[in-house]
Amino acid sequence: xxxxxxxxxxxxxxxxxxxxxxxxxxxxxxxxxxxxxxxxxxxxxxxxxxxxxxxxxxxxxxxxxxxxxxxxxxxxxxxxxxxxxxxxxxxxxxxxxxxxxxxxxxxxxxxxxxxxxxxxxxxxxxxxxxxxxxxxxxxxxxxxxxxxxxxxxxxxxxxxxxxxxxxxxxxxxxxxxxxxxxxxxxxxxxxxxxxxxxxxxxxxxxxxxxxxxxxxxxxxxxxxxxxxxxxxxxxxxxxxxxxxxxxxxxxxxxxxxxxxxxxxxxxxxxxxxxxxxxxxxxxxxxxxxxxxxxxxxxxxxxxxxxxxxxxxxxxxxxxxxxxxxxxxxxxxxxxxxxxxxxxxxxxxxxxxxxxxxxxxxxxxxxxxxxxxxxxx
Amino acid sequence: xxxxxxxxxxxxxxxxxxxxxxxxxxxxxxxxxxxxxxxxxxxxxxxxxxxxxxxxxxxxxxxxxxxxxxxxxxxxxxxxxxxxxxxxxxxxxxxxxxxxxxxxxxxxxxxxxxxxxxxxxxxxxxxxxxxxxxxxxxxxxxxxxxxxxxxxxxxxxxxxxxxxxxxxxxxxxxxxxxxxxxxxxxxxxxxxxxxxxxxxxxxxxxxxxxxxxxxxxxxxxxxxxxxxxxxxxxxxxxxxxxxxxxxxxxxxxxxxxxxxxxxxxxxxxxxxxxxxxxxxxxxxxxxxxxxxxxxxxxxxxxxxxxxxxxxxxxxxxxxxxxxxxxxxxxxxxxxxxxxxxxxxxxxxxxxxxxxxxxxxxxxxxxxxxxxxxxxxxxxxxxxxxxxxxxxxxxxxxxxxxxxxxxxxxxxxxxxxxxxxxxxxxxxxxxxxxxxxxxxxxxxxxxxxxxxxxx
Ligand SMILES: Cc1cc2nc3c(=O)[nH]c(=O)nc-3n(C[C@H](O)[C@H](O)[C@H](O)COP(=O)(O)OP(=O)(O)OC[C@H]3O[C@@H](n4cnc5c(N)ncnc54)[C@H](O)[C@@H]3O)c2cc1C
Ligand code: HEM
Ligand code: SF4
Ligand code: SF4
Numbered sequence: 001x002x003x004x005x006x007x008x009x010x011x012x013x014x015x016x017x018x019x020x021x022x023x024x025x026x027x028x029x030x031x032x033x034x035x036x037x038x039x040x041x042x043x044x045x046x047x048x049x050x051x052x053x054x055x056x057x058x059x060x061x062x063x064x065x066x067x068x069x070x071x072x073x074x075x076x077x078x079x080x081x082x083x084x085x086x087x088x089x090x091x092x093x094x095x096x097x098x099x100x101x102x103x104x105x106x107x108x109x110x111x112x113x114x115x116x117x118x119x120x121x122x123x124x125x126x127x128x129x130x131x132x133x134x135x136x137x138x139x140x141x142x143x144x145x146x147x148x149x150x151x152x153x154x155x156x157x158x159x160x161x162x163x164x165x166x167x168x169x170x171x172x173x174x175x176x177x178x179x180x181x182x183x184x185x186x187x188x189x190x191x192x193x194x195x196x197x198x199x200x201x202x203x204x205x206x207x208x209x210x211x212x213x214x215x216x217x218x219x220x221x222x223x224x225x226x227x228x229x230x231x232x233x234x235x236x237x238x239x240x241x242x243x244x245x246x247x248x249x250x251x252x253x254x255x256x257x258x259x260x261x262x263x264x265x266x267x268x269x270x271x272x273x274x275x276x277x278x279x280x281x282x283x284x285x286x287x288x289x290x291x292x293x294x295x296x297x298x299x300x301x302x303x304x305x306x307x308x309x310x311x312x313x314x315x316x317x318x319x320x321x322x323x324x325x326x327x328x329x330x331x332x333x334x335x336x337x338x339x340x341x342x343x344x345x346x347x348x349x350x351x352x353x354x355x356x357x358x359x360x361x362x363x364x365x366x367x368x369x370x371x372x373x374x375x376x
Numbered sequence: 377x378x379x380x381x382x383x384x385x386x387x388x389x390x391x392x393x394x395x396x397x398x399x400x401x402x403x404x405x406x407x408x409x410x411x412x413x414x415x416x417x418x419x420x421x422x423x424x425x426x427x428x429x430x431x432x433x434x435x436x437x438x439x440x441x442x443x444x445x446x447x448x449x450x451x452x453x454x455x456x457x458x459x460x461x462x463x464x465x466x467x468x469x470x471x472x473x474x475x476x477x478x479x480x481x482x483x484x485x486x487x488x489x490x491x492x493x494x495x496x497x498x499x500x501x502x503x504x505x506x507x508x509x510x511x512x513x514x515x516x517x518x519x520x521x522x523x524x525x526x527x528x529x530x531x532x533x534x535x536x537x538x539x540x541x542x543x544x545x546x547x548x549x550x551x552x553x554x555x556x557x558x559x560x561x562x563x564x565x566x567x568x569x570x571x572x573x574x575x576x577x578x579x580x581x582x583x584x585x586x587x588x589x590x591x592x593x594x595x596x597x598x599x600x601x602x603x604x605x606x607x608x609x610x611x612x613x614x615x616x617x618x619x620x621x622x623x624x625x626x627x628x629x630x631x632x633x634x635x636x637x638x639x640x641x642x643x644x645x646x647x648x649x650x651x652x653x654x655x656x657x658x659x660x661x662x663x664x665x666x667x668x669x670x671x672x673x674x675x676x677x678x679x680x681x682x683x684x685x686x687x688x689x690x691x692x693x694x695x696x697x698x699x700x701x702x703x704x705x706x707x708x709x710x711x712x713x714x715x716x717x718x719x720x721x722x723x724x725x726x727x728x729x730x731x732x733x734x735x736x737x738x739x740x741x742x743x744x745x746x747x748x749x750x751x752x753x754x755x756x757x758x759x760x761x762x763x764x765x766x767x768x769x770x771x772x773x774x775x776x777x778x779x780x781x782x783x784x785x786x787x788x789x790x791x792x793x794x795x796x797x798x799x800x801x802x803x804x805x806x807x808x809x810x811x812x813x814x815x816x817x818x819x820x821x822x823x824x825x826x827x828x829x830x
Contacts, residue, residue, distance in 0.1 A: 022685045025417050025497030028478035040683045062503060063496030065414040065621055069407055072623075206495050207476040216503040234712040 009082040013047045016079045019072055026060040029206040031196075031362050032076070033060075038365070048090070049177040051083040052351075052358040058291040059205040063214035068290070078293050085296055088350050091176075093168035100346040105298020112306060113344045116335035123331045126150075132327040139253040145327040146334065158341040165345035170353045174361075183366040192363035197356055200226060214288035225279030229307060230352075232272020236311070240267035255321055266314065273311035277304040303348035310336045377401070377590055378522045378535065379555030381411035382498075383792025383813035383820075385505035387552045389473060390821030392512045396828050399546065400509070401520040401537050401582040403555070406437055409518065412558050412580035412764060412793065412809075415621040415769045416498035419814065420807030421463040429467055429477035429492040435458045437492075442805050450801025452600075459799060463510040470814070474504035491807040498810075520544075522588055525527045525551065525788075527595045530779035549828035550787035552820045553777070554813070557765035557793045558586025559606065560618060568603045575667035577611050577761045579625075582618035584764070589794055592769055596780045597788075601766035601797025607804045608658025612759030613668060614686045626756050627681040630726070630744050631659060632673030633715055634758070636664040639698065639707030641715070646743035649729065655804050658760040669758045670701055672712070674750040680726060682699065688754035697753045716747040755768040764809070768797035775820035787827045789820035 017036055020026065027033045032054050039046060058077045066072035085101060090099035100107045123132060127145055136144050136339050143151070183193075196202065203223040205211040243262040246252040256262050284297060309310030313333035320329050343349075377384045377391075380402035392398045402409050421731045439460045467477060480487070480488045487493075501506050510516065522537045524720045534547040535561075547692040558564050560582045565573035593599055610825055615624035630650050634657075635641055643660050647653055663668045691697035694712050699707035715737065722731035724746060734743045769790050776784040777795075792813035799812055 018624055018683070019685060021495075021683045024682075025619075025622070028493070028495045040679060059496065065497065065499045066623075067407075071616060206478075209476075216500075217507065327441065341499035 009079070009086050010044050010047050013051060013079045013083045014042050016076055017042050017047065017050065019066060019074050020060075020076065022082065023066075025065075026063065026076075029059050029063070030055065030057065030202045031359070032080075033363070035362055037305055045177045045179075047083060048087045048173070049358055049361060051080045051087055052173075052354040053362055054080040054084065055200070055202040055355075056081055056084075056292065057203045057211040057222075058203060058213060058288065059211045061291040062211075075186065077291050081293065081296055084351075084354075085299070087173070087279075087354065091169045091173045091354070092350075093165045093172070097165075101299070103298065104347065105302040108299070108302035108339075108343050108347050110304060112302075112336065112339035115339035115342055116332065119331050119335035119338060122150075123327070127327070132331075133324050134327070135322065135324050136326060137322055139255070140252055141321070141326070142330055145330055151334070154338065155341065158338060159344075162341055162344035166350065166353050169184035169345065169350065171358050173354055174357055178361060180352050180361060180365045182364050184362060184364055189360055189366075193356060193359040196359045196363070200230075209228060213283050213292065221279065222283055225276050225283065227276070228272040229276025229280060229304075230273075232269045232276050232311070233307065234271060235265050235269025237269075237312075239263075239269060248366055263318070267318070270311040270314050273307050274315075277308040277311075280304055281308075299348045306336065306343075309342060378551065378553045379403070379411065379791060379792070379794075380409050380506070380516060381413040381554060381556065381813065382416070382501070382505070382810055383794075383817035384554035384775055385502070385509055386726070386814045386817030387554060387789070387821035387824065388509050388514045389505065389512065390818045390830075391552075391825040392509065392514050392821075394825035396825040398509075398514045399548070400514060400516045400536070401522050401546070402516060402518050403521040404581070405518045408581070409506070410499065410581075411584055413502055414499045415580050415619075416494070416501070416810055417622070418487065418493045418807045419463075419466060419810035420491050420805065421466050421811065423464055423467075426480070427467065429480055430490075431480045431488045434490050436464075442490075442710060443799070443808070446803035446805045447799075447801055448803065450803075452798050454773065455798050459812060459815045462657075462818070463811050466811065466814050468682035469818070470501070470805065473508045474505070475501045485779070487697075487806065505761070521583075522555065524591050525553075525588065525595070527592075527785075527788065530573070530596065530777075530785040530788065531783070550789065550824040552775075552789040552791060552817075552824050553588050553592065553769075553794055554790070554792045554817060554820070555588050555794060556581070556584035556586075557606075557767070557796075558589055559584060559762045559765045561585040561587075562742075564590070569662070572662055572667050575759060576662070577606075577613075577615050577620065577624070577759050578618045579609075579611060579761045579763050580618075580619055584793070586765075589750045589767070589769065592790075594775065598770040598778045598780065598782065599797075600768055600770045600795075600797055601801055603767040605766040605797070605802060606658075607655060607763035607766070608662065608739070608760045609654050609763065610657035610661055610671075610758040611767060612668070612684065612686050613757035613759040615759070615761065620685075620761070623685040624761060625654075626671065626684055626758065627654070628671045628673060628677075628684075628756055629654075631677040631680055632671055632748055632754075633711070633741070634669050634671050635703070635708065635711055636669050637666055637703060639703045639711050641711060641739060642669075644742055646741045646745060648743075651806070657758070658762065661758055662760040667760055670703070671756045671758055672697070672708075672748060673747045673754050675752055675754070676746060676750050678754055681716070684756065686756075688756050690752050690754050692746075692751045692753070694753055697755055701755055701757070712748050715741070715745075716749055719745045719747050727745070763804075764793050764796070766797040766800060766802075768795045771795045771798055771816065774823040775816045776823065787824070789824050789827075791820040 059264040060076045064074050066074035088097035089101040200223050211220040239262045292332050317329045317333050377388045377400040380400045388398045422434050423430050424433050424438045478493040478495050520537045520539045522535050524536045526534045532543050532551045536545050559578050611624040629645050694709050695705040698708035718734040718737040720735050724732050729743050734741045734745050771790050772784045775789045777788040777790050796812050
């Protein structure tokens with residue numbers, strides 16, 4: 001038997017996909033296999049697309065008759081995760097920052113420490129200790145500690161840069177992997193991709209009962225915790241947008257009352273951002289390290305931890321905002337938020353944009369559900 | 377229960393649900409458990425109405441006619457009809473036990489009407505069955521190869537098995553043998569097929585070695601099926617000796633010509649539709665010198681069949697291809713030229729039995745005959761790939777093994793491949809292997825549980 005274990009991630013992914021394409025037993029499990037069966041051979045770019053379409057649910061690994069110790073050693077989630085991480089590096093903008101994905105856990109942790117100490121240092125230099133540790137209340141109290149202008153300038157520029165970097169990355173990803181025949185109008189493809197994102201149906205294992213990250217059992221835990229994290233994030237983001245609208249359009253200045261829209265959105269989102277990352281963290285600790293190789297966990301853990309502490313410090317701020325600890329808490333919270341914005345295009349966050357792009361392509365291409373003439 | 381494939385697990389679940397204490401002895405370890413069942417993807421079930429997993433309807437009578445035609449009457453009608461009757465319950469019962477099916481997909485093979493496809497394939501089915509069985513309290517002993525059964529005059533008392541090199545004996549009130557055929561037993565295969573057996577590829581597990589089957593036969597169990605009968609197809613010669621499974625099969629035969637190592641054609645490649653003919657090619661190749669053949673085609677047809685595990689061998693001329701394959705190049709060129717000259721033009725259509733055939737050629741190619749003339753040329757080396765052997769023990773309608781004189785054993789039951797010959801004396805009907813295993817496995821489990829009550 002010819003057994004060739006390629007050296008490169010894309011080579012290994014191609015090797016595995018070629019076996020899957022001759023097998024296709026997993027065609028009903030997720031989007032990757034129907035997308036795969038449109039081709040007979042896989043270019044590097046096509047593999048990049050499939051790698052980002054994979055949700056790393058591990059269903060196919062546990063149902064694979066060729067999984068190790070079988071000599072074919074088919075481990076689709078591991079092969080595609082390896083490659084997916086490489087695509088984050090390859091499509092990063094500007095290109096030389098792509099290497100931040102190599103030891104991403106370390107990078108995100110260091111960046112966080114840096115952002116936090118910068119905010120604290122600036123606060124201690126620029127803000128009078130008397131103001132920093134005084135009790136404030138009423139509209140504008142936050143800005144007494146860190147001026148409105150500074151806050152907007154720093155947040156705006158980092159976030160703006162991150163958005164630019166993310167869009168440049170996804171643009172290249174789309175251009176290079178996106179040569180395909182449009183079977184459906186873009187509008188309905190967009191709707192389909194949004195639905196796939198909102199429901200995360202491809203973490204469902206094909207039967208919607210979910211996949212346990214630990215073994216071949218079924219569980220939707222991962223899906224639900226991710227929903228909490230994703231919707232939590234989006235709600236917190238929405239809260240920030242509403243607050244900005246209040247500020248600029250209505251002239252209402254933060255902090256806002258407990259039952260105002262920004263605080264409500266932020267609180268509900270914040271709960272999601274506590275529960276989701278905590279749950280995902282817990283599942284990750286107990287996951288199958290062969291289907292989900294350990295070497296990629298740094299990126300996940302760092303991102304999970306960052307989301308968690310942002311939410312935690314957000315709640316602390318809400319509780320302490322009428323006390324003398326407000327100044328420090330605000331600085332810490334903003335430090336973490338700054339770290340998130342800074343690292344956005346060079347952290348696990350990028351999975352959201354590339355996965356969405358992959359799902360968009362999948363929905364636009366709409367692989368036919370048919371089976372070629374073959375035999376048992 | 378001896379053997380933890382589909383048949384053994386169906387039996388174990390049924391017996392345990394009836395209160396029996398159940399132990400499964402499985403030869404393989406956990407990662408390789410489940411024998412040939414690991415490699416399956418569907419089962420055939422009758423049904424009156426469309427269901428989530430099945431299109432249209434497929435009546436019991438249709439199923440019976442299909443079985444009758446593939447076996448050419450080599451089937452036990454009472455057992456076959458019993459199996460068909462119970463087949464209708466299987467998708468629902470298996471669903472209850474955690475097995476999930478793919479929604480009916482419209483395919484070119486029309487199998488969506490007759491066969492229910494397991495979501496994720498046979499290993500996913502096994503995972504669900506094992507979890508259900510273990511949750512019910514069935515004990516599974518892996519790495520446990522049963523060597524011999526203590527049976528006197530058809531009554532079972534204990535089984536002897538090896539675990540980590542140690543010999544153990546386990547007593548039980550009844551036994552279900554569900555440990556498959558003997559295709560992975562090289563010396564037995566050689567007894568039946570001679571030296572040719574060395575060139576056979578076993579598509580499935582390497583654990584089905586027939587020790588228990590041989591033991592039962594030695595102890596007076598009646599047999600069914602001929603030892604030389606087996607399900608064998610054309611697989612890629614580069615496949616591993618065991619466990620290559622579904623990916624090593626090649627669907628390219630009807631698209632070109634097939635020659636032996638002397639460069640000569642030996643059978644009508646386009647005799648009938650591929651699903652109806654694929655299962656004869658294993659035996660055809662087994663009869664060729666050195667049990668090897670080569671499918672030769674040109675670039676016109678390369679994309680028309682399922683992608684292959686190994687890439688085809690390729691060359692710009694037939695001479696070059698022949699020399700790469702180790703065939704005398706003059707012989708292959710002559711065969712191809714002769715073939716091309718005898719192809720009459722018709723309207724090519726791979727979906728139907730079209731009118732592209734050869735004239736005055738022996739053997740003919742009756743359909744889909746296109747000249748092999750557009751370089752580059754491609755070749756796949758082919759060997760016989762054995763799916764499973766048909767020799768088995770005879771059973772009655774309660775899955776009891778029949779001993780000398782046709783007497784049903786009080787406590788020895790058989791299910792699955794080891795008794796498939798009762799239904800499939802010859803030929804094969806896709807999805808029937810799993811149906812036999814599930815129906816007779818369930819019956820065996822039910823009756824073994826009550827045989828155990830005293
Ligand atoms: C590639 C391939 C594809 C197939 N596809 C289909 C399909 O789609 N549909 C279909 O209906 N059929 C299919 N078949 C046929 C099908 O696999 C069998 O008919 C079916 O799995 C038989 O089930 P079983 O439980 O009898 O045997 P197996 O599933 O083979 O189980 C036998 C078990 O017994 C164990 N065992 C063997 N000897 C011993 C011993 N001495 N002691 C203890 N344990 C032992 C083995 O390890 C194994 O786990 C396919 C076969 C192959 C090879
Ligand atoms: C915008 C907010 C999002 C946030 C905050 C977020 C957060 C996370 C986090 C923290 C993980 C790591 C979890 C783990 O330990 O496995 C993760 C994984 C995952 N996310 Fe998201 N995500 C977001 C958007 C999306 C979108 C839009 C999709 C799909 C379209 C998606 C699909 C997935 C999938 C499938 C995984 C698991 C696979 C993997 O480990 O790479 N996420 N997400
Ligand atoms: S993961 Fe395994 S079972 Fe699934 S399609 Fe690939 S080779 Fe087949
Ligand atoms: S891990 Fe899940 S999402 Fe990825 S290819 Fe396998 S089944 Fe599909």
